[in-house]
Amino acid sequence: MTRARLEKGLIQVYTGNSKGKTTAALGLALRALGHGFKVYIIQFMKGSSYYGELFSLQRLYPDIQLAQYGRNCPHDPMIRQGEMQCVGCGGCFVRKGHATEQDQVMADRAMERAREVITSGDYDIVILDELSNALWFELVTIEAALELLKAKPDHVEVVITGRNTPPEILEKAHLVTEMREIKHPYQIGVPSRRGIEY
Template sequence: MKEEKIIKRPDLEKGLIQVYTGSGKGKTTAALGLALRASGHGFKTFIVQFMKGNGYYGELFALQRLYPQIQIAQYGRNCPHDPMIRQGEMKCLGCMTCFVRKGEGTKQDLFMAQKALEKTKALLHSGEFDLVILDELSNAIYFELVSLEEALEVIEGKPDHVELVITGRNTPAEIIEKAHLVTEVNEVKHPYQIGVASRRGIEY
């Protein structure tokens, strides 16, 4: 019987801090693209999604095919219409029931944000992942689910061999100062301005 050759996972040369922020669409999409690129070189990625719990996002299904190279966990509110949207029987209505308003986070919202922070700390120091993406961390800070001090503690404790990516609007200046790469995605035009609603496979 032929033995399978074990391919050693490469070492990341140097782990930096990246930020994708701004009012435009595409921040999470950019981070997902980076995860895809990293997987092509044998690196492993874990994506922690703050304030997101909807099971109909297309990336959730796509990433199942790339497991265990890319793994993802959500820590946010779910949509009451999730099953029907996932099956394509209806579209996202933009009803905002799965979103948090500033200063109105519930105990459950705060609990999930803290769980996401705990997960992040464990991932960064596990030695298992080369790239850790904190999707919507900036928004979690803005919506007062995570304190700036807590976020900075995570960032400052990042091991040298791990690349850390933070996405979301309203990124605090203190985090931008810590980052090595900052990309601001600004909205110039968006289909919603002409009445085009979120589209399956494009916006979610």
């Protein structure tokens, strides 16, 4: 039996300074899975194993697959077990101008994997989570990202998430959604919450 395939795959971007970009992409993945499509998620600059979606997606394997290419949080085990909250210590985040050689190697591997997955013909939706941030931190060049999008077969939908999406990527996209912060619990001192922010 032949599985469902997209007739026309587009390029989507979820960007902006507020919460919800990865969440929106994951919602799209869940919807696509319900119609028999196969999804692959590549997370740039994310390596922590305490994100709730990682546990959910394991249950949906092999129809949704995920690969992470980023730093691990030094508090991973404690956060995963619910014994502490993410404290934003910065141990798992790259700071502009402070990327390491390892950060660059991970971004290069993520791009290699993205090209393999997008051109394989095995997946209908490919989510490049935080690619925009990898571009912002200059771990990926705009030229390399545009070349990757150019290699996309017609039947593959590509979703890019992250803050500070470059204009060249926005121009190439068919759908762009900006998450704009109007109000956030952080503003009143509410820290990241398990199951909501991670």
